[in-house]
Amino acid sequence: MILTLAVAKLTREPSEMSRISLNSKHIVLTGGTSGIGYEIIRQLNSNNRLSVIARASTRLDALKAEFPKLRVYEADLGNLEAVKRAADEIVQSGDAIDILINNAAVQHTPLFLDEDFRLETIEREIDINLTAPAILIYLTLPALLASKRATVLNINSGLALVPKTSSAVYCAAKGGLNILSQSLANQFEYSTVRVVQAFLPLVDTEMTKGRGTGKISAAHAATKVLQGLETGAETINIGKVKLLRLMMRLSPSLARKIMRKG
Numbered sequence: 001m002i003l004t005l006a007v008a009k010l011t012r013e014p015s016e017m018s019r020i021s022l023n024s025k026h027i028v029l030t031g032g033t034s035g036i037g038y039e040i041i042r043q044l045n046s047n048n049r050l051s052v053i054a055r056a057s058t059r060l061d062a063l064k065a066e067f068p069k070l071r072v073y074e075a076d077l078g079n080l081e082a083v084k085r086a087a088d089e090i091v092q093s094g095d096a097i098d099i100l101i102n103n104a105a106v107q108h109t110p111l112f113l114d115e116d117f118r119l120e121t122i123e124r125e126i127d128i129n130l131t132a133p134a135i136l137i138y139l140t141l142p143a144l145l146a147s148k149r150a151t152v153l154n155i156n157s158g159l160a161l162v163p164k165t166s167s168a169v170y171c172a173a174k175g176g177l178n179i180l181s182q183s184l185a186n187q188f189e190y191s192t193v194r195v196v197q198a199f200l201p202l203v204d205t206e207m208t209k210g211r212g213t214g215k216i217s218a219a220h221a222a223t224k225v226l227q228g229l230e231t232g233a234e235t236i237n238i239g240k241v242k243l244l245r246l247m248m249r250l251s252p253s254l255a256r257k258i259m260r261k262g
């Protein structure tokens with residue numbers, strides 16, 4: 001009997017175990033003033049309790065005015081002390097976190113060889129895109145573990161899998177986020193916390209303004225992310241990322257060649 005249960009535990013479909021209903025959840029999200037994060041808030045706000053960690057700005061004021069129920073924790077994610085304070089405040093509120101969505105990120109496109117490359121962007125991009133998510137996951141663990149079943153959702157990119165030529169630090173930080181997510185998924189395997197990643201293709205947001213073609217809308221990207229979350233998938237591949245993964249298996253060199261032009 002015990003052996004049967006053990007085998008059943010090992011062989012059961014993760015998606016069956018981990019389907020999530022996006023109702024009555026406490027969801028903490030970084031960013032949210034624009035793009036995919038904003039669309040996630042728009043789609044989840046009426047049925048869930050949302051907290052956002054975002055930096056002070058007129059856009060944040062507009063977000064609060066549009067969604068008065070939002071709980072807002074102000075922090076510039078490039079300021080790691082502010083990130084720690086926001087995480088502590090959330091934990092001290094005593095409210096369990098059901099879903100933590102690490103969404104906010106920045107991308108600087110200049111090449112290292114370009115005149116307009118700025119040294120200070122290296123540290124800031126890594127802090128916002130990789131260090132802040134790691135700190136938030138670690139410091140909010142008490143609140144995540146207080147939920148019956150919690151999910152950490154890291155918003156990632158196809159560029160974490162194969163880099164393009166520009167935005168080297170962004171690609172590296174997203175690659176780091178991918179490895180961090182996989183390693184933490186291992187660490188939390190026997191806990192009530194799951195780590196999920198959504199890999200997005202090019203999305204039409206401020207991040208990609210004025211560049212790229214064949215972009216999907218932010219609303220569509222958010223819908224796909226949330227549908228993936230609901231199915232319980234550990235890895236949510238959206239749109240052309242599915243093709244990229246196939247190409248990486250069939251011809252890694254072709255995948256690199258195509259992506260480097262991106």
Ligand SMILES: NC(=O)c1ccc[n+]([C@@H]2O[C@H](COP(=O)([O-])OP(=O)(O)OC[C@H]3O[C@@H](n4cnc5c(N)ncnc54)[C@H](OP(=O)(O)O)[C@@H]3O)[C@@H](O)[C@H]2O)c1
Nearest residue numbers: 031032033034035036076077104105157200202203205207
């Ligand atoms: N767009 C794409 O093609 C694409 C593709 C793959 C993955 N992604 C990922 O999708 C996620 C969302 O990006 P997006 O495309 O929606 O970009 P976006 O429209 O530029 O939104 C970025 C969000 O991050 C916030 N943010 C930036 N710097 C911050 C800081 N220092 N402190 C706090 N918040 C900060 C912004 O808030 P402010 O109002 O404070 O600036 C904004 O809400 C990111 O993780 C990105 O890497 C995007």
